[in-house]
């Protein structure tokens with residue numbers, strides 16, 4: 001008998017996907033030191049867009065928060081057409097590249113790459129990239145080993161994405177079963193999740209946010225008001241202002257939302273889901289204010305989790321510019337004016353600026369996700 005330490009034991013633990021991939025990368029490096037980068041991009045079949053997702057390139061960050069249309073990425077499209085991975089063993093191809101992402105990969109000094117398309121139940125869902133600073137590293141022998149790691153990584157991604165889908169389905173079902181309506185329509189959620197993503201993207205430099213974080217803020221922000229299903233119609237749909245008693249009941253939606261999420265996580269056994277705290281914080285703290293006057297906890301400034309500060313701005317802006325049972329829709333200018341007043345006092349200054357400084361993006365989102373008849 002002898003003791004063997006499982007070289008991939010990190011994969012047993014509750015780590016974020018990025019850490020697991022970094023860990024797998026370390027193991028690969030023990031044998032093949034020149035493999036300097038593993039990167040994953042995910043494909044959205046609705047928009048044909050490829051987005052960077054996780055990247056284990058350490059100090060080198062050639063591509064962060066990057067998106068490109070698959071239709072324009074000719075070399076990647078060719079991989080899909082053939083249905084087979086691509087091996088590039090010298091950098092000539094990268095130098096000739098016209099696409100911004102190819103140029104950046106070239107500039108970083110990568111000399112060789114191995115690109116695997118990833119499939120789930122026959123459907124293409126993204127690419128996995130291995131990059132090296134040396135030429136001619138991807139020999140048959142190396143590729144045989146990398147293929148095993150590639151499929152392992154691909155399964156880890158599928159696993160992570162399906163847990164998120166189960167979570168999403170559980171939350172949607174919960175909403176339907178309670179049979180209570182929500183005056184916040186689908187288009188409100190479409191817009192505010194995109195405002196949230198826009199804000200998160202503009203904070204990348206300041207807070208060193210990664211793609212995964214931004215994606216989760218985007219995915220979870222539509223659930224911010226899930227606690228409103230516990231609020232009676234007489235209050236939620238009241239056409240006029242709320243009195244103090246009604247207001248107090250209304251304000252319980254933040255804590256209720258957090259409790260519901262905790263219940264769902266327990267009942268559906270979703271404990272392992274990564275970044276669940278982002279969801280909890282969004283539901284519980286999206287009405288906190290910088291000066292401590294918000295609810296439910298009266299947290300101030302940096303005590304308020306970043307994701308809650310982001311969603312607060314996206315939510316208030318969309319609430320202002322939408323019609324509600326209790327108010328008419330405001331113009332963008334009117335809403336911007338109020339946001340500016342609230343910035344620093346109640347709302348995060350950088351988050352407010354992220355919206356105000358990106359007016360054309362906002363108008364595009366409003367154009368794409370117009371109000372339906374329910375306002």
Ligand code: C2E
Pocket residue numbers: 235236237238239240241242250287315316317319320324325326327338
């Ligand atoms: P909501 O309609 O999604 O509004 C979200 C947040 O946007 C509000 O959080 C508030 O910060 C901001 N907001 C929306 N409309 C206005 C406005 O006309 N003026 C200003 N200054 N801010 C606005 P808040 O106040 O914590 O409210 C949370 C939720 O309570 C609202 O979500 C809505 O469902 C309900 N609510 C708030 N005020 C009233 C009201 O007068 N009547 C009724 N029926 N419901 C209300």
Ligand code: SIN
Pocket residue numbers: 039063075076101102105113115129
């Ligand atoms: C990447 O490595 O992230 C994309 C570059 C390529 O087209 O191979």
Ligand code: SIN
Pocket residue numbers: 286287288289294312316342346347
């Ligand atoms: C907030 O929702 O966090 C503060 C904005 C407000 O109270 O109007």
Ligand code: FE
Pocket residue numbers: 224225253286287
């Ligand atoms: Fe709310």
Ligand code: FE
Pocket residue numbers: 184224225315319
């Ligand atoms: Fe809302």
